[in-house]
Amino acid sequence: MRGYSVAASASRKMIKAVVFLACLIPLGMLTYGLLTNGLGANPVKAIIHGTGVWTLRLLLLTLLVTPLRRIFGWAWPIAVRRMLGLFAFFYALLHLFTYLLLDQSFDWQAVVHDVVKRPFITAGMLAFTLMVPLAATSTNAMVRRLGRNWKRLHRLAYVIPALGVLHYYWLVKADVRAPLAYGAVLAMLLGLRLWWRYRSRVSGRPAAVGARVVMPAARRG
Amino acid sequence: MVIPWVGFPLADLLKRFQPTSRAKYVKFVTLYDPEQMPGQRWPVLKWPYVEGLRMDEAMHPLTLLAVGLYGKVLPNQNGAPLRLVVPWKYGFKSIKSIVAIRLQEEQPMTAWHRAAPREYGFYSNVNPHVDHPRWSQARERRIGEWFKRPTQMFNGYGDQVAHLYAGMDLKKYF
Numbered sequence: 001m002r003g004y005s006v007a008a009s010a011s012r013k014m015i016k017a018v019v020f021l022a023c024l025i026p027l028g029m030l031t032y033g034l035l036t037n038g039l040g041a042n043p044v045k046a047i048i049h050g051t052g053v054w055t056l057r058l059l060l061l062t063l064l065v066t067p068l069r070r071i072f073g074w075a076w077p078i079a080v081r082r083m084l085g086l087f088a089f090f091y092a093l094l095h096l097f098t099y100l101l102l103d104q105s106f107d108w109q110a111v112v113h114d115v116v117k118r119p120f121i122t123a124g125m126l127a128f129t130l131m132v133p134l135a136a137t138s139t140n141a142m143v144r145r146l147g148r149n150w151k152r153l154h155r156l157a158y159v160i161p162a163l164g165v166l167h168y169y170w171l172v173k174a175d176v177r178a179p180l181a182y183g184a185v186l187a188m189l190l191g192l193r194l195w196w197r198y199r200s201r202v203s204g205r206p207a208a209v210g211a212r213v214v215m216p217a218a219r220r221g
Numbered sequence: 222m223v224i225p226w227v228g229f230p231l232a233d234l235l236k237r238f239q240p241t242s243r244a245k246y247v248k249f250v251t252l253y254d255p256e257q258m259p260g261q262r263w264p265v266l267k268w269p270y271v272e273g274l275r276m277d278e279a280m281h282p283l284t285l286l287a288v289g290l291y292g293k294v295l296p297n298q299n300g301a302p303l304r305l306v307v308p309w310k311y312g313f314k315s316i317k318s319i320v321a322i323r324l325q326e327e328q329p330m331t332a333w334h335r336a337a338p339r340e341y342g343f344y345s346n347v348n349p350h351v352d353h354p355r356w357s358q359a360r361e362r363r364i365g366e367w368f369k370r371p372t373q374m375f376n377g378y379g380d381q382v383a384h385l386y387a388g389m390d391l392k393k394y395f
Contacts, residue, residue: 041364105368118356170355174336175265 012079019080023087026054027094044102051095052124056168056182058088059161063189070196082138085157089135092128120170127163130156158193161186222364226306227289232280235324240276244324247279248272249305252318257297266332272305272316273329273343277385283308283378286319309378311345342395346386347376351395 030050033039039046062084065077104111114121134156136142143150165186168179235247253269255261261268278284285306288295295301300317307314313333323329333341340354349359349372360369375382386394 042362044362044367102362102367103369114357120355174333175263177263 012076015076016080016083019083023058023083026050026091044098048095048098048102051091051098052168055088055091055095056161056164058084058091059157059164060182060185060189062088062157063161063186067189067192086135086138089131092131096125096128120167123163123170124167127160127167130160130163134160158190162190224290225292226285226287227292228285228287228306230282231284231286231305232282234286234322235279238324240324243326245276245326246324246328247274247276248321248323248325248329249274249316249319250321250323251316252320258318266336268332269320270316270332271329271335272314272331274307274314275328275385276324278307278382281382281385283381309347309375309382311347313341314345344386344391344394346382346391346395347372348374348391348395350374351392 030039030047033046034043062081065081065084068074068077100106100111104114115125116122134154137146137150137153146153165179165183168182169176172179231247249272251270252258253261274284285308287300287304287306288302290299295304297318300315300319303319304317305315305319328343331341331343333345334343347358352358359372361372362369373379
């Protein structure tokens, strides 16, 4: 039994390391493109767009963790959910920083004007602001300290990507296919949760019964 | 981006057809060929792409028909074989790969105006004081530069073209 849990924790470390490195690939690609003149005619646009889109992708990945567990019984993604969320925050920070630096040259008056007047900036800034408390309460100590409230607070993880999709939808000129595709993925991920809730209410069983396998690796620690 | 176009004034071409006083506007149409132009396979805009100018704008010596840039023949993506260049207007007015030019009495319905009339007007003169409803038009980034710079009225061609719009409310005719 002991040997098994050591093996599980070793493989969990391995998974974490792989996911950590994978999450750095977009940053690496953007940096490489920047240094080798490979970001096209408008590198600034490529950087701002790239960091934004990866924020959204990582946010959606965090929402994929529970469906993977409930549908396929995979427990290992839970071990990397926090990391995915923090990387989403990391890319959001880069996105915000590049906007402030390259689009606004740190002209704070212009930034405030933008946030107030441009709905797509308002949505993006609100999404970022809501990510801050989630990142700040992501440590084990904060999870323990906040108890039940931690879960309540982290339900913002459903709201933030919705704001992200809206932010994207409002900024495209005419071709709304990409933002709608992200919106559809988000709708599916949130729709699943609503469906499970509805079903558990109808059958009177708590929602968690749907989890088929609980592996040792899924324990919090 | 400041581009050294190779071309000739549109006026030179139009004069050959001896436009009458009924020619109030010029309508331009882009080639519709989804095989060659895969972007047209999806109805992002109502194809074919249509643009237009008022006659006096079209006859202005700064309005060019371009056949090249940087001393070379126009590449396909830049609007080969023939494209319009209207340097004091937003880029989408400079219609590419023109297959039809029509002189007419009515103001043509342009592709972007049709798609979003609140966001894109017929004139589309570069104007830092009139924002797009969703974003500011006060500053721009030139391709090749990291930071934005203030956008100039009529893209810096005010001395040459401002008289065309004397007395017009440019907030209304954006």
